[in-house]
Amino acid sequence: MDISSxxxxxxxxxxxxxxxxxxxxxxxxxxxxxxxxxxxxxxxRAERIKVFVDMWNCPTFxxxxxVVQTKEKILELCNRKLRMYPELKQRIISIDIEGLExxxxxxxxSKPIEYTQ
Numbered sequence: 550m551d552i553s554s555x556x557x558x559x560x561x562x563x564x565x566x567x568x569x570x571x572x573x574x575x576x577x578x579x580x581x582x583x584x585x586x587x588x589x590x591x592x593x594r595a596e597r598i599k600v601f602v603d604m605w606n607c608p609t610f611x612x613x614x615x616v617v618q619t620k621e622k623i624l625e626l627c628n629r630k631l632r633m634y635p636e637l638k639q640r641i642i643s644i645d646i647e648g649l650e651x652x653x654x655x656x657x658x659s660k661p662i663e664y665t666q
Contacts, residue, residue, distance in 0.1 A: 550634070550637070552637060552639050552641070552657050552659050553655045553656060553657045555630075555633070555634045555637055556580065556584060556641070556644075556655050556657055557653070557655050558633060558634075559580070559583075559584065559626060559629050559630045559633055559634070560576075560577075560579075560580035560583070560584075560626055561652070561653060561655075563576060563579070563580065563622070563626065564576045564577050564580050564646070564653065565652060565653050566612070566613065571610075572610070572612075575605060575607060575610060577644060577646055578601075578605070579619065579622055579623055579626065580626060581641045581644055582597070582598070582601050582623050583622075583623045583624070583625075583626030583627040583629075583630060584626075584627070584630050584640075584641050585640050585641055586598070586623065586627045587627050587630045587631050588638070588640065588662050594624070594627070598619075598620050598623055598624075601619070601623070602619050602620065605619075607619050608620075638661060638662045639659035639660065639661060639662065640659060640660055640661075640662055641657055641658070641659050642658050642659060642660055643657070643658040644656070644657050644658075645657075
């Protein structure tokens, strides 16, 4: 399976639910962050999520009339990616999203994960 299709399966229900301008930029970035964190240790995930939350200044966001912890949503999507596509070892480096009549189309550029021991 190609990475764009896999990413769509993992995050599309969340990303396509964006209702505001803020959500339109934030939700795809949460999806990319979750995907890329699937290759990190738990400590690395915690550190990188903190940087993400600080950078976007969004410890929480309102989604479907509920206040959601950004960290929890990232971890939920990260775990979904690990369950669904553990074999995909590609880091997303850029994403372009196109709105089509039948939903969103994701064009993703990725590169292989480089492991350091």
